[in-house]
Amino acid sequence: MSDLRFRTGTRPAAGIPPWSMAVAAMLAVQLSNALSVGVIEQVGAAGTGWLRMCFGTVILWMISRPAFRSLRRKDLPALLALGVVTGFMTTFFLGAVERIPLGTAVAIEFLGPLTVAGLMSKHRKALVWPLLALVGVVLLTEPWHGDIDPAGVGFALAAGACWGLYNVFTQHVGDRFSGISGLSMTIPIAALATLPVGLPQVIGGEITWWVLPAAAGIALISPVIAFGLEMLALRHMTHTAFGTLLSVEPAFGILLGLLMLGQTPALIQLLGVALVIAAGAAAQRDGARLTNPGPAEKSTAAP
Secondary structure, three states: OOOOOOOOOOOOHHHOOHHHHHHHHHHHHHHHHHHHHHHHHHHHHHHHHHHHHHHHHHHHHHHOOOOHHHOOHHHHHHHHHHHHHHHHHHHHHHHHHOOOOHHHHHHHHOHHHHHHHHHHOOOHHHHHHHHHHHHHHHHHHOHHHOOOOHHHHHHHHHHHHHHHHHHHHHHHHHHHOOOHHHHHHHHHHHHHHHHHHHHHHHHHOOOOOOHHHHHHHHHHHHHHHHHHHHHHHHOOOOHHHHHHHHOOHHHHHHHHHHHHHOOOOOHHHHHHHHHHHHHHHHHHHHOOOOOOOOOOHHHOOOO
16 A cells, blocks of 8 residues: 555654554454443443443543643634544444444444545545445345344444544644543543433443443543554554555454454445445545644544
């Protein structure tokens, strides 16, 4: 992949290639989603998402205290919006994983950022890629069999819409706050935003002895480790290179679903995943930022 080059010409610490950190980050995200299935059975999808945001806040604040003194009034709308869409992106996606296979949920969710990229592109032909991905999703869900859960598809589409908005607001917040300092302010907002739907499920669920430690461990994997790896990768990669790598995330969803959840895709579903991946990679060729990058962009992930 010719665009996988270093941003500044410097090598990352210990000679670790930046693309490997990006791949590890994507695997961490899908690993956390697969591990969440057991917690969802105890406290529901919204309860699991809320616990992940709460424990993520605690861990992030232990690592980096939020720079509240540097906040300006005009920063608040983007921070609040990013926190809200982050929380519901996770909650909606876990609602989808509760009902449909992990790989299918990731592919459907991927329609969100692809559509936003197509609408924001200066070239109308960019809208071809979301349509190609939609064909792939149809092959994945096989609606002609009537076995797909409509609610699961709806939750995945809602998560995709949040993912598309997440990318838009991440650009604004990333231009203002560097690295983990932005996360340490948006993840608490995500926890507060999802509290009304998450807390009732936690209270009404079955909190056995392992649920809270499991939720804390999953939160350590994502958002903390996954987002941290993305930040390190982006310091040495172009956004186009990172976005192209990101397009293979549905394949990681299929892989983790197979290995950890026993979800075996059919041949036609694998073809559907391949179409989604191809659409995601092709869309990056016309990808562009909505605003000029600021000094913080180099250390801020835009998953």
